[in-house]
Amino acid sequence: MAIFNYKYFMIIFSFCFIILVIVIISAEYLFLLRNPYERLSDDRQANATINLEGLPAASIVSAKLNHGAGLNKAYDIGIFGNSRAVMLGAQHIKAIQGRTFFNFAVGGTSFQQSVRSLEYLANHGKAPRVAIISYDNAELQFVGIHYWPAPIFELARFFEDGAILLREDYGTLHQRINDLAKLADHFSGQAWHKFELMWNFNFLLQRLNHFITLWLGSDQGPLSNLPDGSRVQKTPIDQINFETFRPETSMPRAENRFLLIGLRRLTRLAEKHGIRIIIYESPLAPPLALKYMSEPTGPAIETRRWFKRGCRNTILECYPAPIFKTENSNHWPDCCHAPADKLGTFISDIINAPSRP
Numbered sequence: 191m192a193i194f195n196y197k198y199f200m201i202i203f204s205f206c207f208i209i210l211v212i213v214i215i216s217a218e219y220l221f222l223l224r225n226p227y228e229r230l231s232d233d234r235q236a237n238a239t240i241n242l243e244g245l246p247a248a249s250i251v252s253a254k255l256n257h258g259a260g261l262n263k264a265y266d267i268g269i270f271g272n273s274r275a276v277m278l279g280a281q282h283i284k285a286i287q288g289r290t291f292f293n294f295a296v297g298g299t300s301f302q303q304s305v306r307s308l309e310y311l312a313n314h315g316k317a318p319r320v321a322i323i324s325y326d327n328a329e330l331q332f333v334g335i336h337y338w339p340a341p342i343f344e345l346a347r348f349f350e351d352g353a354i355l356l357r358e359d360y361g362t363l364h365q366r367i368n369d370l371a372k373l374a375d376h377f378s379g380q381a382w383h384k385f386e387l388m389w390n391f392n393f394l395l396q397r398l399n400h401f402i403t404l405w406l407g408s409d410q411g412p413l414s415n416l417p418d419g420s421r422v423q424k425t426p427i428d429q430i431n432f433e434t435f436r437p438e439t440s441m442p443r444a445e446n447r448f449l450l451i452g453l454r455r456l457t458r459l460a461e462k463h464g465i466r467i468i469i470y471e472s473p474l475a476p477p478l479a480l481k482y483m484s485e486p487t488g489p490a491i492e493t494r495r496w497f498k499r500g501c502r503n504t505i506l507e508c509y510p511a512p513i514f515k516t517e518n519s520n521h522w523p524d525c526c527h528a529p530a531d532k533l534g535t536f537i538s539d540i541i542n543a544p545s546r547p
């Protein structure tokens with residue numbers, strides 16, 4: 191009887207565990223049922239805001255990409271990046287006038303998420319005709335793999351990354367194999383960490399609470415996220431002191447290899463789907479930009495070397511970080527988030543620049 195009870199308990203436990211895993215993994219896909227970015231009526235569009243309060247980065251990525259993939263027609267122009275690009279709205283970029291636009295950037299995400307996001311949209315036939323991608327200023331040494339889709343379930347994609355790296359012609363084969371080992375170690379650690387975040391009880395409650403609120407149509411009042419994917423930026427009135435800024439120490443060796451791999455993947459997308467892909471390094475506040483332009487740190491030089499390698503002899507359009515006028519530095523909220531109007535003017539200029547044949 192005890193053995194029977196034990197087996198009965200194990201069957202029930204296993205069944206409940208499987209259901210729990212399915213619920214947790216599926217929580218990121220609730221936006222397939224109802225998406226906060228679904229089209230609003232014209233009379234609500236102008237003053238509407240989007241409720242994303244309390245959602246983790248992975249959920250916001252899911253919401254934006256499921257919105258883009260579910261459209262009848264792809265956007266003409268899309269912005270990709272993180273908090274250094276998420277404040278860009280159509281009103282900041284003159285070159286967007288007359289064309290459809292959406293900002294797919296999500297705060298806290300890395301360059302690899304931008305690559306994965308554009309791939310996701312392309313695989314669903316909804317990649318924007320022009321994709322503008324921000325990658326973090328090399329002095330920041332910002333690291334991380336993509337959040338969504340969950341990287342732990344994308345092992346096949348990692349093996350593709352490994353094959354891309356081994357086909358490169360830098361160094362020796364032995365060196366590239368060593369780099370691949372670093373890549374595997376870095377990827378496994380990061381992927382497992384993001385898998386653990388999926389099981390975070392507070393994040394799960396936030397996602398479920400947000401979905402219920404969205405489904406019931408509760409009025410949350412004016413919020414900071416807008417229907418075009420951008421986020422309202424708050425800029426300070428008083429001048430910001432940048433004296434305490436210090437460049438970050440060197441990122442893990444694998445990150446620069448992933449940067450190269452990401453650029454190779456973007457080249458493939460541009461060639462296969464006819465997407466115009468523009469990539470720029472995010473700017474620093476003018477006093478910092480002037481300082482580190484003349485005296486770049488060693489890690490930044492190394493990162494830019496890999497970036498140039500990935501862009502060289504491709505149809506990608508790659509731009510260094512712009513340097514804005516010093517008198518505008520008091521409008522910067524911090525060292526690395528440019529005022530939306532200034533960055534928007536730069537984006538507009540590079541969109542209007544002749545694309546490569």
